[in-house]
Amino acid sequence: xxxxxxxxxxxxxxxxxNGTEFLCTLRTSTHHxxxxxxxxxxxxxxxxxxxxxxxxxxxxxxSTVPRVVxxxxxxxxxxxxxxxxxxxxxxxxxxxxxxxxxxxxxxPDRLVNAAGAYDRHGGDLIxxxxxxxxxxDVVAGDGAYIGGVIAPGVNLxxxxxxxxxxxxxxxxxxxxxxxxxxxTLDCMQSGVFWGYIGLVNGICERIRAEHDAPMRIVGTGGxxxxxxxxxxxxxxxxxxxxxxxxxxxxxxxxxx
Ligand SMILES: Nc1ncnc2c1ncn2[C@@H]1O[C@H](COP(=O)(O)OP(=O)(O)OP(=O)(O)O)[C@@H](O)[C@H]1O
Ligand SMILES: CC(C)(CO)[C@@H](O)C(=O)NCCC(=O)O
Ligand SMILES: [K+]
Numbered sequence: 001x002x003x004x005x006x007x008x009x010x011x012x013x014x015x016x017x018n019g020t021e022f023l024c025t026l027r028t029s030t031h032h033x034x035x036x037x038x039x040x041x042x043x044x045x046x047x048x049x050x051x052x053x054x055x056x057x058x059x060x061x062x063s064t065v066p067r068v069v070x071x072x073x074x075x076x077x078x079x080x081x082x083x084x085x086x087x088x089x090x091x092x093x094x095x096x097x098x099x100x101x102x103x104x105x106x107x108p109d110r111l112v113n114a115a116g117a118y119d120r121h122g123g124d125l126i127x128x129x130x131x132x133x134x135x136x137d138v139v140a141g142d143g144a145y146i147g148g149v150i151a152p153g154v155n156l157x158x159x160x161x162x163x164x165x166x167x168x169x170x171x172x173x174x175x176x177x178x179x180x181x182x183x184t185l186d187c188m189q190s191g192v193f194w195g196y197i198g199l200v201n202g203i204c205e206r207i208r209a210e211h212d213a214p215m216r217i218v219g220t221g222g223x224x225x226x227x228x229x230x231x232x233x234x235x236x237x238x239x240x241x242x243x244x245x246x247x248x249x250x251x252x253x254x255x256x
Pocket of ligand 1: 007008009010011012130131132133172173174220221222223226
């Protein structure tokens with residue numbers, strides 16, 4: 001069985017793949033100081049809680065935080081006796097090479113999203129991922145990651161308002177009933193909610209104008225369903241896209 005690890009700047013997600021389906025998905029906050037032993041204590045407690053019969057033979061890691069990779073490597077080695085495949089390292093082959101500026105370090109999560117979305121939908125795609133950042137990953141007709149857009153994440157924008165303006169509270173994003181807010185909370189929610197709807201629509205429209213073929217849009221990340229309530233932003237929403245991409249890259253590297 002494969003343990004797929006997606007380490008973002010805010011959260012780290014572990015999923016166990018038995019070759020057919022994900023048996024479970026575990027989420028923790030990302031901390032570079034977490035040791036291999038701490039990962040295992042957390043992991044084994046939850047696996048036991050869910051009563052899953054697991055036999056991990058392989059580990060694949062995508063990490064947007066370089067510092068956590070060391071402890072995750074030790075975790076894989078010590079507890080599963082395996083050398084993990086780390087997306088973005090030379091020994092990890094991608095199904096299709098990215099076409100970006102020489103020397104550019106593309107976030108591994110974006111490469112993984114591109115591989116997962118291409119496997120499910122074929123080429124000419126825009127993947128919109130609402131994580132710590134809101135990213136747009138453009139997938140060419142042949143499946144290559146060919147670039148995209150990095151915008152501030154929704155929760156980051158809300159946090160920035162709260163941090164910079166003394167009278168603005170900390171709030172969570174929801175879909176407001178109206179655009180014109182009658183109180184501070186509604187005004188902030190409107191700015192962020194309708195602001196991101198405009199951002200996603202505007203950027204996708206411009207990407208489409210720059211691309212040479214019709215494109216479909218795949219939404220992913222925790223907040224994608226919320227924003228889809230406000231407008232028909234996506235052709236499809238997939239909450240497991242990054243995890244699926246990790247299984248695709250693992251399978252590609254296991255061939256032959
Ligand atoms: N209605 C909601 N309001 C606020 N937050 C939400 C809502 N629905 C989901 N979320 C948040 O979305 C997040 C899940 O998003 P996702 O895993 O895509 O990104 P992340 O973990 O925040 O970012 P990264 O992957 O960069 O670490 C969770 O932190 C969850 O709390
Ligand atoms: C943009 C984020 C933070 C999104 O998780 C991550 O993909 C990243 O750190 N990227 C590095 C730069 C790039 O992707 O071009
Ligand atoms: K993510």
